[in-house]
Amino acid sequence: MNTHPARAGEDADDLDVEEALALVNDNRRTAGRSPGTGHGDERHRNATDWSDARAAAELAGRRTGRRGPVQVPLAEALGLTLAAPLTALTDLPSFDTSAMDGWAVSGPGPWDVREQGVLAGHTAHAPLTDGEAVRIATGARIPPDTTAVLRTEHGRLDDKGRLHVAVPQEQNTISHGQDIRPRGQECRDGDHLLPAGAVVTPAVIGLAAAAGYDTLATVPRPRADVLVLGDELLSEGLPREGLIRDALGPMLPGWLRALGAEVTSIRRVPDDEDALHEAITASGAEVLVTTGGTASGPVDHVHPTLRRIGAELLVDGVRVRPGHPMLLARITENQHLVGLPGNPLAAVSGLLTLAEPLLRTLAARPAPEPYALPLRDGVQGHPDHTRLIPVALRDDHAMPLLYNGPAMLRGVAAADALAVVPPGGARPGQEAAMLDLPWAAGGIGVCFT
Numbered sequence: 001m002n003t004h005p006a007r008a009g010e011d012a013d014d015l016d017v018e019e020a021l022a023l024v025n026d027n028r029r030t031a032g033r034s035p036g037t038g039h040g041d042e043r044h045r046n047a048t049d050w051s052d053a054r055a056a057a058e059l060a061g062r063r064t065g066r067r068g069p070v071q072v073p074l075a076e077a078l079g080l081t082l083a084a085p086l087t088a089l090t091d092l093p094s095f096d097t098s099a100m101d102g103w104a105v106s107g108p109g110p111w112d113v114r115e116q117g118v119l120a121g122h123t124a125h126a127p128l129t130d131g132e133a134v135r136i137a138t139g140a141r142i143p144p145d146t147t148a149v150l151r152t153e154h155g156r157l158d159d160k161g162r163l164h165v166a167v168p169q170e171q172n173t174i175s176h177g178q179d180i181r182p183r184g185q186e187c188r189d190g191d192h193l194l195p196a197g198a199v200v201t202p203a204v205i206g207l208a209a210a211a212g213y214d215t216l217a218t219v220p221r222p223r224a225d226v227l228v229l230g231d232e233l234l235s236e237g238l239p240r241e242g243l244i245r246d247a248l249g250p251m252l253p254g255w256l257r258a259l260g261a262e263v264t265s266i267r268r269v270p271d272d273e274d275a276l277h278e279a280i281t282a283s284g285a286e287v288l289v290t291t292g293g294t295a296s297g298p299v300d301h302v303h304p305t306l307r308r309i310g311a312e313l314l315v316d317g318v319r320v321r322p323g324h325p326m327l328l329a330r331i332t333e334n335q336h337l338v339g340l341p342g343n344p345l346a347a348v349s350g351l352l353t354l355a356e357p358l359l360r361t362l363a364a365r366p367a368p369e370p371y372a373l374p375l376r377d378g379v380q381g382h383p384d385h386t387r388l389i390p391v392a393l394r395d396d397h398a399m400p401l402l403y404n405g406p407a408m409l410r411g412v413a414a415a416d417a418l419a420v421v422p423p424g425g426a427r428p429g430q431e432a433a434m435l436d437l438p439w440a441a442g443g444i445g446v447c448f449t
């Protein structure tokens with residue numbers, strides 16, 4: 001019966017009995033919603049559609065007052081967004097330059113060769129006279145009145161030390177300007193090189209340095225404080241006596257940073273309402289990320305604490321599997337809380353559904369280009385929730401991975417992207433939208449950590 005890989009992780013964890021029955025009955029309207037079941041509480045009646053939840057998170061970011069631009073040294077700018085256009089501070093090249101190792105020559109050959117050559121990084125030599133040549137290195141400044149550069153491999157010195165063109169067809173002539181990079185060939189002082197909003201990649205840092213910059217005006221990373229809830233969590237060693245290792249504390253800083261945040265703190269908070277209240281109210285970060293405590297268990301303190309501080313719930317549950325108890329709240333005009341469910345893959349789902357659009361807009365990063373790929377195998381859908389399934393990208397298709405249950409990281413650890421599977425599922429070969437993981441090939445933020 002197990003005809004496609006997506007089923008391996010979902011049976012026990014992801015689809016409860018009622019949902020499994022709902023799949024069999026294909027009863028889309030009531031699945032997972034009826035009172036008296038694990039997922040039937042009032043709160044999740046208000047769950048937001050997956051794409052609306054992403055839009056709400058993006059809007060929340062856009063409505064937040066942004067901190068002003070900061071000037072940062074080039075070496076610290078990687079992964080930030082340009083707050084102002086990158087404008088050339090000089091011509092590039094800033095002087096006429098030799099494109100090759102060889103001789104700078106003036107007029108047609110043969111040429112008398114000057115004794116002292118011209119190296120890169122040295123000041124200009126005296127002007128050449130017609131019929132004169134001088135040894136020159138790639139990148140060196142062209143002496144005035146040079147008409148061309150003759151490459152080493154195209155020149156020959158006769159026994160009197162005179163230079164000839166050694167290319168048979170060319171009778172001691174080379175075209176005017178050959179192998180000279182004229183000043184301003186790439187850009188002129190003041191030229192617009194990149195727009196505000198461009199992400200600072202290693203190439204952008206190189207260009208900025210070449211164009212004369214020591215620092216760049218950038219949008220500061222939004223600060224994120226992470227609160228990891230759960231008394232059952234261990235920080236080291238093997239799971240024992242009902243205790244498990246905290247997987248999210250170690251995972252979130254790198255992930256949040258790749259999404260554009262500066263993680264300012266990460267701390268464990270005991271399952272205690274006052275402790276959570278204190279931790280939330282003490283934070284000055286623009287974004288608080290909590291893990292666990294979003295559902296309705298006896299120690300799920302996130303909702304009561306948000307009520308206590310008068311936060312506004314912008315998203316309270318999302319019609320997505322895994323991760324449907326995720327939430328987004330506005331604490332103040334400039335502070336939001338993303339509540340990630342405790343199940344690790346459900347937390348990843350919350351990261352990509354709510355944290356990514358929020359952090360992206362706060363960091364003023366461009367939205368990734370949407371794209372879709374055919375799924376190699378069919379994926380069973382939830383009757384009325386979107387599913388996010390780890391996939392590996394292979395050539396022109398996406399391969400759904402095993403071990404995609406909400407408590408599992410094994411699938412996503414081998415994945416390049418999450419496939420967005422619409423309610424009802426997807427057939428083999430059906431196209432699904434892809435959410436790239438930040439480190440996947442082509443994704444922005446790759447290793448900009």
Ligand SMILES: Nc1nc2c(c(=O)[nH]1)N[C@H]1C(S)=C(S)[C@@H](COP(=O)(O)OP(=O)(O)OC[C@H]3O[C@@H](n4cnc5c(N)ncnc54)[C@H](O)[C@@H]3O)O[C@H]1N2
Binds near residue numbers: 323340344346406
């Ligand atoms: N009555 C209901 N129960 C549950 C519902 C529901 O709708 N009604 N939803 C289920 C779903 S779906 C999820 S997801 C979880 C979300 O639960 P919480 O956000 O309240 O998280 P916890 O209960 O604290 O933990 C859930 C699970 O994850 C483990 N966990 C928590 N933190 C970590 C961590 N840092 N590293 C590794 N594992 C972690 C925790 O031990 C639990 O096993 O609720 C369902 N229940």
Ligand code: MOO
Binds near residue numbers: 013014320321322324
């Ligand atoms: O089934 Mo929950 O939504 O684990 O994520």
